[in-house]
Structures are given as structure tokens and as C-alpha cells.
Amino acid sequence: MWQSRLAKLVVLCGVLLWLPALSRAADSSGPEVALSVYRVVAQADGSETLVQARQVKPGDRVEYAATYRNPGKLTIRNVQATLPIPAGAMQYIPSSANPTQVYASVNGKDFAPTPLMRVVTQPDGTQRKQPVPVTEYRYLRWNLGDLEAGKSRTVKARMRVESQATEATGPQAQGEQK
Numbered sequence: 001m002w003q004s005r006l007a008k009l010v011v012l013c014g015v016l017l018w019l020p021a022l023s024r025a026a027d028s029s030g031p032e033v034a035l036s037v038y039r040v041v042a043q044a045d046g047s048e049t050l051v052q053a054r055q056v057k058p059g060d061r062v063e064y065a066a067t068y069r070n071p072g073k074l075t076i077r078n079v080q081a082t083l084p085i086p087a088g089a090m091q092y093i094p095s096s097a098n099p100t101q102v103y104a105s106v107n108g109k110d111f112a113p114t115p116l117m118r119v120v121t122q123p124d125g126t127q128r129k130q131p132v133p134v135t136e137y138r139y140l141r142w143n144l145g146d147l148e149a150g151k152s153r154t155v156k157a158r159m160r161v162e163s164q165a166t167e168a169t170g171p172q173a174q175g176e177q178k
């Protein structure tokens with residue numbers, strides 16, 4: 001059952017990923033984006049292997065790699081790569097982002113460097129900063145800067161498959177310009 005759901009999730013992500021990219025490519029206003037999904041397999045010697053994610057189960061780790069390519073003849077300025085993290089389906093694995101300088105958000109609007117922190121009011125009225133649990137992260141974002149004509153950049157992050165995953169949820173990498 002999980003295998004079927006993941007296969008549908010991966011196909012859905014691929015379709016949703018390419019639709020906006022194709023429309024942007026037609027007018028050369030943004031990058032093309034290709035999403036790859038790999039299951040992280042631990043080897044007996046402690047190393048890891050990445051295999052195409054055709055089947056996963058709760059607790060498995062997957063790696064998303066989103067490649068942003070500029071098919072146009074002009075430089076695309078201020079490219080931001082955004083990867084949603086579906087609630088109940090995936091959980092970001094801290095320190096797995098590449099490039100390592102990644103921003104996160106719990107609402108898709110406000111981004112800050114990881115680890116996210118929040119101010120919490122204590123019972124005595126004092127305030128204290130504490131880390132936001134990664135289970136609350138809903139988006140990752142990388143500032144890729146300018147993307148020259150014909151060039152590409154790849155961002156990666158690992159996620160843990162949660163027990164509540166459904167075929168209706170899945171990350172769709174997005175390319176944005178400021």
C-alpha cells in the first residue's frame with residue numbers, strides 16, 4: 001500500500017513540478033526545475049547508497065534533489081529554490097541540506113536560517129528563545145543568487161517518511177525570483 005502511494009506521490013510531484021517550470025521556460029522568465037527522489041539505503045559497512053525511490057515505508061529516509069537550470073540566453077537574477085515539506089508526510093532531517101546555508105519556514109511566508117528559533121513566554125512571564133521542532137518545518141529555501149544562461153544549480157535535502165503520508169501530499173520544488 002505504501003509503495004503504491006509513494007509511486008503516485010512521486011508521479012504527482014513530477015507533474016506538479018514541471019507545469020510551472022514549462023510555463024516559465026516559454027517566456028524565459030525563470031528556471032526549469034527537475035526533481036529527483038532517492039531512497040537512502042544504509043550499507044553494512046556504514047556507508048549509504050541512493051536508489052530511485054520507487055518504494056518506501058514509514059521511517060525510511062529519502063533525498064530530494066531539485067536541479068534549477070536556466071535554458072534562456074539571459075542571466076536569471078536572485079533565484080530562490082523552495083522545497084515544501086508536507087505536514088504528516090515528511091519530516092526534514094536537520095543538517096542534511098546542501099548547500100548547507102538553508103532557510104526554513106513554518107508558514108511559507110517567513111523564512112529564517114536553520115535551526116529556526118522562537119520566543120516562548122515562561123510561566124513567570126520571562127521570555128526565552130528555544131528551537132522550533134523540525135516536525136513543524138513546512139518549507140526549505142535556498143538563495144541561489146544569479147543563474148547564468150545555460151547553467152544549473154542543484155539543492156538537496158533529506159526527509160524521513162512519516163506514518164501519516166498520503167498520495168495527496170508531496171513536495172513540489174519551486175523556482176522563484178525576487
